[in-house]
Amino acid sequence: MGWALTAAALLLWLGETAEKRRPNAGRLVATVGTTACLLVFAGLIQARIGEWQAAGALAARIVQEADTLLTDVAPGDTVVLAGLPMTYEQAYVLGIGASPAVRLHCDHWPQGAKIYQTQHPDVINYLVNAAPAAQPLPGMHVLVYHDDHLRECSDAVSDLQALRPESWY
Amino acid sequence: MFLTVGRRFHLFAVALLVLLTLLTYVRGASNLFVAEDFNNIMIGRFTLPQMLDYSMAATRLRPIFYAFQWGVTHLFNLNATGYHLVILGLHIATVLALYALVCEIGGREMGLVAAALFAVYPRHHQPVLWYAANSIVMVALLTLLAVLAYLRWRRTGRRAWYGAALVAAALALLTQEAAMLIPALIAVVELARLARERNLRALRHPRFYVALLPFAVLIGTCLVLNCAGARAFKLTGGTNLSDLAAMGMRSGEAYHITLGLDTVKDTLAYLTYWALPVIPLRSLDPGALTAALALAVCGGCWPLSSGEAGRRAPGCCGAESRLCRLSYVCPSATQTGISIWPQWAGR
Numbered sequence: 001m002g003w004a005l006t007a008a009a010l011l012l013w014l015g016e017t018a019e020k021r022r023p024n025a026g027r028l029v030a031t032v033g034t035t036a037c038l039l040v041f042a043g044l045i046q047a048r049i050g051e052w053q054a055a056g057a058l059a060a061r062i063v064q065e066a067d068t069l070l071t072d073v074a075p076g077d078t079v080v081l082a083g084l085p086m087t088y089e090q091a092y093v094l095g096i097g098a099s100p101a102v103r104l105h106c107d108h109w110p111q112g113a114k115i116y117q118t119q120h121p122d123v124i125n126y127l128v129n130a131a132p133a134a135q136p137l138p139g140m141h142v143l144v145y146h147d148d149h150l151r152e153c154s155d156a157v158s159d160l161q162a163l164r165p166e167s168w169y
Numbered sequence: 170m171f172l173t174v175g176r177r178f179h180l181f182a183v184a185l186l187v188l189l190t191l192l193t194y195v196r197g198a199s200n201l202f203v204a205e206d207f208n209n210i211m212i213g214r215f216t217l218p219q220m221l222d223y224s225m226a227a228t229r230l231r232p233i234f235y236a237f238q239w240g241v242t243h244l245f246n247l248n249a250t251g252y253h254l255v256i257l258g259l260h261i262a263t264v265l266a267l268y269a270l271v272c273e274i275g276g277r278e279m280g281l282v283a284a285a286l287f288a289v290y291p292r293h294h295q296p297v298l299w300y301a302a303n304s305i306v307m308v309a310l311l312t313l314l315a316v317l318a319y320l321r322w323r324r325t326g327r328r329a330w331y332g333a334a335l336v337a338a339a340l341a342l343l344t345q346e347a348a349m350l351i352p353a354l355i356a357v358v359e360l361a362r363l364a365r366e367r368n369l370r371a372l373r374h375p376r377f378y379v380a381l382l383p384f385a386v387l388i389g390t391c392l393v394l395n396c397a398g399a400r401a402f403k404l405t406g407g408t409n410l411s412d413l414a415a416m417g418m419r420s421g422e423a424y425h426i427t428l429g430l431d432t433v434k435d436t437l438a439y440l441t442y443w444a445l446p447v448i449p450l451r452s453l454d455p456g457a458l459t460a461a462l463a464l465a466v467c468g469g470c471w472p473l474s475s476g477e478a479g480r481r482a483p484g485c486c487g488a489e490s491r492l493c494r495l496s497y498v499c500p501s502a503t504q505t506g507i508s509i510w511p512q513w514a515g516r
Contacts, residue, residue: 007283007286008271008279008282008283008286009275009279009283011282012278012279012282030278030282034282034285034286037286038189038285038286038289041286041289041290041291042189042192042193042289044291045193045194045289045291045294046193046196048291048294048298049194049196049197049200049294049298052197052200052203052294052298052299053197053199053200053201055203056200056201056202056203056249057201059201059202059203059204060201060202090294090295091203091298091299092203092204092205092299093203093204094203094204095203095204095205096204096205096208097202097203097204097205097206097207097208097301098207099207100207100208100210100211101202101207103211104207104210104211104247
């Protein structure tokens, strides 16, 4: 609001100044200046709207992919989502909303099943490059966002510490 | 035919502002949910006792905001368009309230231009296009209404307006802590009014300050509730703490025993918005240092902005003095300006 008011005062001041130099020019200067500002601002807003729409579509796609991959979650299981995109340009994508987003999308989320996220780069690196483990952790579902898609890595995790639980939120 | 020129202008201005805002933002009504939108929908799906428990026990005391979310969620469920239309409606109301306020302190032309620029200001995309940030718009609207009612009380002397100002301030404080700036904002607007009327002697009268006292008491109460609330309001409605934490709402933090430092930190950060027009905040951190710097600049510029000294200052004409004053009235006037913060500080 500060900028809007300051800009308004400036535009009207420009109008007053123009009026002093050339009678009847003040209103024209203020009107043209204001209209130009409004057009530029409105154009910039359209770009931002596009970003929020793309962010919303991305969030919806990720949640859909998670729902498809998490079909066998049982009560009491733990789900870890790694490396989800936080922002798209100036818009937010999932942020801390991934867990409720997955829950809301799933009609019957298993009782007591928890969803965590992590953005720890070591965890993401580990999951992207990990090979299937001989004895995966039971009750643990791990998804990593890589190459614009969500991928399941549950069978690659045999050690909980590799997922850095202290970085979960 | 039945309207005076002044009323015709107001009608034209209101219609123009509504149309401008609608045309600019209507494409955003089809946006989908993102980020904390989902958290808020989860909260909105609580039973009423659960929602009240959550809102009173949260680190930041925002029961009006949560109650609003709860109502909207029950109204629209998972229909994202409904949510976005609600926030667009709030934004339009805020634009009109700003128009009314600036008309009071700067004239109708200034009001129309300022409100139009505010309506489509590109930095406002977050609170207007992201439903989870609507507390910013709500608190802006309530803050403006509080100041408007206060000014109306000053003009008419009717106590009902003063009561309305207090109610709006209380609702704003219970929506978001940014409303703690209301008394300071009222004081600045009053100063602008008195300076315009060349009546700064009114500042010597205790009545000027006594009128602000109830607002200060409101703020003190909210600070105490914010600081002690997490402990004072224990869950009573059967909400399962572990369920809340498992929902990923970071609600676990809300139940930690804290000293409410978040509230103090936020308040200091909000104070920095006073100085947005003059401080390159991009290079600063949103901490106490920034707040101190902003306050120092505000204090240093105060004589320039408060009229008498501004008029005495060499080379400072009336328009410049008004510009200077307005630039300080504005940022605190509505915390919609706060939308600027995350982008400046975090990117």
